[in-house]
Every structure is written in C-alpha cells, then in structure tokens.
Amino acid sequence: MKRVYTHGNRAIAEAALVAGLKFYAGYPITPTSDIMEYLAEKLPEYGGVMMQFEDELASINAIVGASWAGAKAMTATSGPGFSLMAEGLGLAVITETPIVIAYVMRAGPSTGVPTKSTQADIYQARFVSHGDYIIPVLAPWSVQEAFDLTIKAFNIAEYLRTPVILLSDATLAHLWESAVFRDRGEVEIIDRKKPKVPPEKYKPYEPEEDGIAPMAVFGEGYKVLVESLTHDERGFYIQDTMVQRRMVQRIVGKIIKNIDRVFEYETHYMDNARHAIVSYGTSARSSLAVVRDLREKGIDIGMVRLKTIWPIDEGSLRKTLSGVEKIFVVENNMGKLVWDIQRIMHDKEVIPVSIIDLDLPSPNEILEVINEWL
Amino acid sequence: MALIEKTKVELGKAHPLDKYLRIERIPTLWCPGCGLGVSLAALLKAIDRRVKEGVLDPKKIVFVTGIGCTARTSFYVGFDAAHTLHGRAVAFATGAKLANPKLELIVLGGDGDIAGIGGNHLIHAARRNMDLLVIMNTNFIYAMTGGQLAPTTPPGLYTTTTPQGSREKPMNVIKLLAAFEVNYVARGSSIYPQLLEQYYYKALGMRGFRFIEVVSTCPEVFGRHIGYRDPVTLYDELKKRVKVKTKPSIEESSLDWDRGIIIGEYIVNDYPGYIELIMGGKK
Numbered sequence: 001m002k003r004v005y006t007h008g009n010r011a012i013a014e015a016a017l018v019a020g021l022k023f024y025a026g027y028p029i030t031p032t033s034d035i036m037e038y039l040a041e042k043l044p045e046y047g048g049v050m051m052q053f054e055d056e057l058a059s060i061n062a063i064v065g066a067s068w069a070g071a072k073a074m075t076a077t078s079g080p081g082f083s084l085m086a087e088g089l090g091l092a093v094i095t096e097t098p099i100v101i102a103y104v105m106r107a108g109p110s111t112g113v114p115t116k117s118t119q120a121d122i123y124q125a126r127f128v129s130h131g132d133y134i135i136p137v138l139a140p141w142s143v144q145e146a147f148d149l150t151i152k153a154f155n156i157a158e159y160l161r162t163p164v165i166l167l168s169d170a171t172l173a174h175l176w177e178s179a180v181f182r183d184r185g186e187v188e189i190i191d192r193k194k195p196k197v198p199p200e201k202y203k204p205y206e207p208e209e210d211g212i213a214p215m216a217v218f219g220e221g222y223k224v225l226v227e228s229l230t231h232d233e234r235g236f237y238i239q240d241t242m243v244q245r246r247m248v249q250r251i252v253g254k255i256i257k258n259i260d261r262v263f264e265y266e267t268h269y270m271d272n273a274r275h276a277i278v279s280y281g282t283s284a285r286s287s288l289a290v291v292r293d294l295r296e297k298g299i300d301i302g303m304v305r306l307k308t309i310w311p312i313d314e315g316s317l318r319k320t321l322s323g324v325e326k327i328f329v330v331e332n333n334m335g336k337l338v339w340d341i342q343r344i345m346h347d348k349e350v351i352p353v354s355i356i357d358l359d360l361p362s363p364n365e366i367l368e369v370i371n372e373w374l
Numbered sequence: 375m376a377l378i379e380k381t382k383v384e385l386g387k388a389h390p391l392d393k394y395l396r397i398e399r400i401p402t403l404w405c406p407g408c409g410l411g412v413s414l415a416a417l418l419k420a421i422d423r424r425v426k427e428g429v430l431d432p433k434k435i436v437f438v439t440g441i442g443c444t445a446r447t448s449f450y451v452g453f454d455a456a457h458t459l460h461g462r463a464v465a466f467a468t469g470a471k472l473a474n475p476k477l478e479l480i481v482l483g484g485d486g487d488i489a490g491i492g493g494n495h496l497i498h499a500a501r502r503n504m505d506l507l508v509i510m511n512t513n514f515i516y517a518m519t520g521g522q523l524a525p526t527t528p529p530g531l532y533t534t535t536t537p538q539g540s541r542e543k544p545m546n547v548i549k550l551l552a553a554f555e556v557n558y559v560a561r562g563s564s565i566y567p568q569l570l571e572q573y574y575y576k577a578l579g580m581r582g583f584r585f586i587e588v589v590s591t592c593p594e595v596f597g598r599h600i601g602y603r604d605p606v607t608l609y610d611e612l613k614k615r616v617k618v619k620t621k622p623s624i625e626e627s628s629l630d631w632d633r634g635i636i637i638g639e640y641i642v643n644d645y646p647g648y649i650e651l652i653m654g655g656k657k
Contacts, residue, residue, distance in 0.1 A: 023473045049472045049652065053465065054498040061462040062469030065438070068456065069473035091459050218454040218470060219477050221433040223396075225449055226456035228441075236399065237449065237457075 001182050008146040008172035012076065012102050013038040014181055015150035020189055022048040022071035025062040027055055027081060030114035031170040032104040035076040056081040060088030060101075067097045068226055070217040072154060076102035078170075079121050080111065082128065089163055090129035093251060095226045096205065096213065098157035098164075098192055102150070105169040107358055116358035117170035119281055119332040125165050126310045132248045134255040136262045137165045137310040139281040144179035146172060149307065155190040156262055160254055161212055167309065169332075171282045171360050199223060205247070206233035211254035255311060263313040265306045267320060269295060273302030275374070276321055277353075278341055279330040280306040282360040287330045289363040290370065299374060309337060314344045321345055328353045328370055332361050391418045394432070394452050402450055404443060407597075407605025409564030409590030410511060414447060416567045417480075417509070420574035429579055435478045438467040440487040443518045443592075444511040447482050461491030464499045467506050475649045478578070481508045485526045485587075486516050489547050493525075496547075500554040503582040505647040509574075510547060510585070513592035514631070521595045528631035532599055547587060548627035548640050557582035559641035561627070563589040563616045565609065566637070573639065582647035589616060589635055 006014075013035045016024070024043055026036040036050065043050045048071070053059045056077055063073035077085065082103050092099050105121045107113035125137045136156050140146040146168060153164040195202045195214040199222045207213045213233075216222035225235030230244050255262060269291055270276065279287040284305045294301045304320055306312065321327060327350045329338035335354035342350040353369045355361035395418075404410045424430040435453045439445035441460035448455040454477075458466045467479040481488075488496055488510040499506055515533060516522040522535040525545040532539055551559050558577050562570035570588060577584040591597070591612055593605035602608045615634050619626070622638040629635060 023469065025469060051468075051472055053468075054494055057462060058465035058468070058495050058498070061459065061465035062472070064458075065456070065466035065469030065471075066473035067469075069436075069470040069477060071473035073469070073473070087459055088462065091462075095456075217474075218436045219434050219474055222454070223452055224454050226458065227449065228458055235449075 001180060001186055003178065004181050005176060005178045006143060007174045007176050008140070008143050008168055009035045009104070009174065010038060011143045011146035011179060011181070012150045012166065012168065013042070015147040016074055016100070016154070017042060017046050018182065018184055018187065018189075019151045019154035020072045020191070021046070021074055021154070023063060023066035023073040024048070024050045024075065025053050025059040025066070025073070026075050026077065027053055027059050029078050029081045031106055031173045032076040032078055032102065035102060056084035057088065060085040061091065063099045064088060064092050064095065064097050067099050068218055068224070070219070072098070072158065074100040074102065076104065078104045078106045078114075079108045079124065082121070082124060086128040089135070090131055090133075091228050092163040093129065093131070093133045093135065094228055094247075096161040096215075096251065098161055098215075100150070100153045100157050100164050100166060102166045102168065104173050105167065107170075113358055115170060117282065117332065117360065118356055118358070119169060119283060120334070120336070122167065122309060122333070122336050125167050132252060134252050134311050135163050135165055136255065136308065137167050138307060139167045139309050140172065140307070141281055141284045141305065142179070143172070143175065143177045145307070147179060147181055151187055151189070152264075155188065158192045159190045159212070159261065160258055161192065161215055162255065167281070169282055195222065203233040204235050205231060205250070207250055207254065211250065211257045259311060259313050262311065263308045263316065265304060265308065265317070265320075268303040268305070270302035270304065270320065272300065273324055274300040275326045275328070276301065276324045277303040277328045277330050278306070278321075278337070279303060280309050280337065283330050283332050286361050286363045286366055290366045293363065293367065294370070312340065312344065317344055321348065325349065326351060326373060328373070330355070330361060330366055332357055391415065391422065394418045394421065396450060396452050399450055403446060405594040407591060407593035407608065408443070409513070409588070409592070410444060410447070412564040412567050413511065413570060413588050413590060414450070416571040417574050418451075420571050420578055423575055424578045430478055434476055435480065436467070436470060438463045438470070438479060438481050440483045440492060441518075442484040442487045444482050444484040445487060461487055462495065463487070464492055464495040464506065464508060468499060468504050471505055471649065475505070475653065479506045481506055483510060484517070485510055485512045485545070485547070486524050489545055490525045497550070500551050500556045500583050500585070502648045503554070503556055503645055505582055505649045507577050507584045507586070510587045511590050512587055512629070513590045513596055515592055515596040515599065517592045517595040521599055526629055544629045546628050547585075549624055551585055552624045552641060554583075555643065555645055556585065556641060557643045557645055557647070558584035558639075560585075560639045561587040561589065561635070561637045563612070563637050564591060565589070565613050565616050566618065569618065569637070580644070581650065582643075582645055589637065
C-alpha cells in the first residue's frame with residue numbers, strides 16, 4: 001500500500017500492473033499515450049511485454065491473441081482509436097476473450113479536441129461493434145477510482161471471459177490528486193478459470209453452472225479453437241438459428257447472471273431525498289458540488305453515481321430512486337445516459353441536464369438547469 | 375458392398391497426417407481442383423518432419439488465420455487455432471507470440487487477406503522481423519465472396535467488380551518484403567507440392583519473419599473468369615506459366631500471369647528475430 005499524488009492515466013497503468021497485466025499493445029493517441037509510455041518502462045520489470053503497434057486495429061487484435069496465449073492483456077485509446085477497434089472488440093466478445101480496454105474519452109466527433117474532454121462516447125463504448133452483446137463499462141470519477149476500477153475491470157474480464165471497458169476521460173486523465181494504491185496481496189485478484197477435464201473432453205465454449213466456460217490457452221495441448229464465426233460449444237461453425245440463439249444468450253446471459261459482480265454505484269445524501277441527480281465520471285464531481293449547494297439552501301436533493309454505466313442493474317436503481325420526485329441526469333454530452341434512465345424510471349419525471357464542456361460541466365451551469373425545474 | 379467394407383477404416387487413422395487434422399470437420403469446403411488441400415498437405419508433411427526431428431512440439435503449434443477460403447484452414451487442423459478477422463491474423467499472431475514465445479505461430483491467408491486488407495500488418499511484422507511464418511495463398515481473385523478484384527488479379531481481367539477489365543497492376547509481395555531485413559521469402563506453387571514442402575520445412579526450422587507465397591489454383595472462381603471450363607485446364611495453364619529457379623533475383627519476382635511466374639527461394643537470412651532481441655538472446 002502506498003499513498004500517492006498522481007493523475008488518472010498513471011492510476012490506470014499502476015492498477016494494471018497490480019492486476020497482473022502481462023501484455024499491453026497500443027498506438028499513440030492523445031490523451032492516453034502516457035499509459036503506454038509508463039508501461040513501456042515498467043511492464044518488462046513485471047515480466048510482461050509492451051508493444052507499440054502500427055495502428056489500433058493491430059493493437060486490439062494483438063491483445064486478443066495474447067490473451068489466448070495466456071496473458072492478461074490490455075490496450076488504451078480514445079475515440080478515434082476506439083472506432084478502429086470496433087471489429088476487434090467484437091472478436092473478443094464472440095470468442096469470450098478476457099481483455100481490458102482503457103478508453104479515455106476526448107471531445108469529438110472525428111479528431112475533435114484531442115486534449116480535452118466530454119462524455120459523448122458512452123454509447124460508442126456500449127455498442128461500437130455489431131451484433132448482440134453486453135460489454136461491461138466502468139466509469140471512474142477520481143484518481144483513486146481509476147486505480148480501483150481498473151483492477152475491477154481485469155477481475156471482471158478474467159472471471160466472465162469478456163472484454164471490459166474502463167471509461168475515463170481527458171479531464172481525469174491528467175487530473176492530479178492523492179490516492180492510496182494497494183499492492184498485490186492487498187486486493188482481490190481474479191484469474192480465469194482453467195479446464196478441469198482432459199483435452200479430448202474439453203469444449204472451449206461450454207459453460208459451467210455459473211454460465212462461464214473454463215478457458216484453456218494456446219500451448220497446453222487442448223487444441224483450442226478461437227472462432228469468429230457463430231459456433232457451438234466446441235467452437236464449430238454452425239449456421240443454425242438455435243446455435244446462434246444459444247451462443248448469443250450465453251454471451252449476454254453470463255453478464256446478466258453475474259450482474260452483482262459488475263454493477264456498482266454509490267449514493268450521496270439519498271436518505272429521504274426528495275429529488276436526485278444521476279451522474280457518472282467527472283460530471284459527478286460537479287454534480288456533488290451542486291447537491292451540497294442545494295442542500296445548504298434547504299432543498300432535499302441527493303445523488304446516485306453510477307460506477308458501472310453498462311449494464312445497469314435496473315431493479316436496484318429503481319429501488320434506490322423509488323422515493324424521489326424528480327431525477328436530473330447530469331452528463332457532459334447532448335444527453336445520452338438519460339435515455340436509459342428515462343426508460344428505467346419511466347414513471348418518474350427524468351430531466352436531462354446535458355452540458356457540453358471541454359473540461360467538466362460547471363456547477364453553476366448545472367444549477368441553472370436544475371433551478372428551472374425546482 | 376464387400377469392397378466398401380474392406381475400405382472402411384477407423385476414423386482418423388486412414389492417413390499418416392490425420393493426427394494433424396480435426397477429422398470430424400473433413401471434408402473441407404474447398405472446391406474440387408482447389409490448390410489449398412495440396413498446399414495444406416505439403417505443410418502438414420513439413421510439420422511432421424520437424425516434429426519427428428524434435429524441432430517442433432505439436433502442442434506449441436498455433437494456426438492463425440483471417441477470413442477467406444484459405445483462412446478456413448484453422449478449423450481443419452488439429453492444433454491450437456484461431457479463425458479471426460479479415461486481415462488481422464498477423465496482428466493476432468504477433469500478440470500470441472509475444473505473450474508466449476514458446477509458441478510456433480503459423481499464419482495463413484489468401485492474398486486479399488494478407489496483402490490487401492491486412493497489408494499494413496504484414497509490412498510491420500516484416501519490419502520487426504517478427505517470429506512468424508506467414509503463408510499467403512495467391513489465387514488471383516476474391517474467391518469466397520464470389521469473384522471480385524484481388525491485389526494479385528492480372529491486368530485487364532474481368533472480375534465481378536471490374537466488368538470493364540481490371541485497370542490495376544498486380545501486387546508483387548516478394549518485392550515488397552525485400553524492402554525489409556526478413557529471414558525468409560519464398561514463392562512456391564501448389565503445382566509443385568514437393569518443392570513447397572521443402573520451403574515449409576526450411577522455414578519451420580528458422581527464426582524471425584518467414585514468408586511463403588503459394589501460387590495456387592482456384593478453378594471455380596478465377597478459372598471460370600478467364601474462360602477455363604474445368605480445373606485441369608487451369609492446372610495445365612498455371613503449370614505452363616510457373617517456372618522453377620534455384621536462386622531467383624528480386625528483379626525476377628513480378629507476378630506476371632502472361633509472361634510467367636518464377637518460383638524459388640528469394641531471400642534467405644538468419645538475423646535474430648524480434649523475440650530474441652527483446653529477450654536478450656534467450657529464446
């Protein structure tokens with residue numbers, strides 16, 4: 001355990017080392033490159049390899065390959081690079097490959113403002129690849145949480161055999177604050193399940209009771225078949241509706257079945273709150289200031305901060321927000337998470353507080369909107 | 375009936391190379407007259423020789439492919455295998471090799487997969503002298519998708535996407551790779567499987583980046599486009615064009631359907647591979 005004063009990107013890199021990262025592949029892109037630079041120096045000391053590839057297409061495919069060779073693997077990028085990773089992310093989904101992608105959002109569309117932030121990419125993180133799936137997306141709001149949720153991202157990836165996205169942004173990337181970084185042995189580290197059967201009985205996509213298939217890797221004699229086509233439990237391509245259904249339901253089902261491991265949120269001042277803000281990531285920093293401001297003025301308002309933005313445990317969120325009258329969804333974009341909150345809380349008044357700001361929405365601007373509705 | 379009974383053999387024990395196949399997935403989807411089966415048999419023979427020598431451990435061999443007819447190889451072979459994305463096999467294999475240097479990575483793909491959509495990864499793997507064996511099956515056409523223009527399509531040829539005839543020149547991947555300090559570049563052909571086996575055998579005993587182009591037959595799609603009505607005609611026509619040379623120069627490497635295609639070993643080097651460089655001499 002050590003007390004540190006550092007920034008979000010460094011927290012991600014340090015946490016990855018603690019989580020057991022052994023292979024990092026990436027391509028330089030603002031505002032994430034210092035994750036790669038730091039790991040270039042440190043990862044070899046931990047027995048791993050950092051490789052700068054020719055592009056993001058190579059990076060994502062290389063980490064999928066490395067994961068099947070037995071390494072905990074990750075990449076980091078921002079919007080333009082993530083767009084290029086769309087197909088590779090789908091490969092990780094269908095082959096049920098544990099990988100972690102640190103996605104540090106910057107302002108878009110296109111090249112946008114490389115050094116500055118928004119939260120405009122939350123749906124890209126959720127749905128960038130084609131097909132049916134759920135990819136867990138974790139959104140830290142502080143340097144401490146960038147560290148903690150990166151470890152959680154690796155643990156979910158390994159436990160559920162799935163890609164996981166750690167969704168940070170340019171503001172948090174280089175925001176300095178103090179935090180406590182734990183070492184190995186002080187935090188729970190999960191490794192993927194290994195097969196208990198001999199190679200001739202092993203099926204790479206056959207789930208056990210918990211919905212997750214044990215993962216043999218290259219070089220162990222299991223003759224594993226990594227298959228990007230729709231496949232049965234053996235990994236054999238089969239063009240059949242029932243096989244398609246079974247595969248997709250397995251991929252989606254294992255996340256839903258284990259949603260308690262994935263979904264995390266915290267509440268502030270929610271006891272008997274009359275209204276609530278729902279927010280996530282750096283926007284929640286301003287939102288909390290607003291809540292405190294309003295509380296001082298005698299308004300009973302609280303905040304629900306999602307640490308996991310996808311998938312949302314809808315029952316749990318409904319329960320938490322059941323007693324409030326108005327829900328304000330504060331985010332740094334044109335209004336995105338609010339679509340889901342409006343659906344989940346359809347019997348409540350859900351008001352978008354969508355403020356585009358290259359740093360983070362200012363408390364004053366948030367207050368202006370909320371005051372109109374109170 | 376009696377004859378059938380007599381020829382009935384135990385599954386997986388009909389042929390000495392069956393141990394390297396996923397027998398339950400045979401027959402392949404490859405068309406009659408396709409060169410891919412011939413090429414794969416030559417590769418498996420070469421692997422078998424290296425296994426018997428103790429140079430290769432079958433448990434450490436990994437086939438990685440992208441998308442296309444050639445890419446289907448991954449799920450016919452009885453090794454660890456990955457049938458990945460179009461163009462990305464080299465990147466996937468590089469990641470696997472770096473994560474576990476004990477693995478022997480064999481990448482296979484068509485010319486569209488390796489040199490078309492995957493061209494950038496090929497270039498950079500070559501630049502790094504990455505420890506991979508990359509096998510590119512050149513059949514002059516996009517076959518699986520039904521006959522579109524390929525990076526190797528001869529000029530003037532009608533394809534489904536060049537109905538007025540192709541205006542593009544074919545890509546000479548041998549010459550492209552000569553720009554880098556790679557360890558092995560050869561061009562063989564499914565017309566000469568014994569020679570091909572020799573190239574595979576040699577490459578499987580080497581380090582660093584190794585590349586073998588296999589000039590092959592696609593009678594069903596390419597053959598029909600150039601007006602050959604059956605596989606034998608295409609085979610004969612290709613045989614007329616393919617010329618074997620012991621030590622061909624890079625200048626002779628152009629992929630010229632009209633004037634002939636020279637096969638042979640173009641580049642043989644023994645530079646340290648990328649893995650050795652990052653591991654400080656330990657392999």
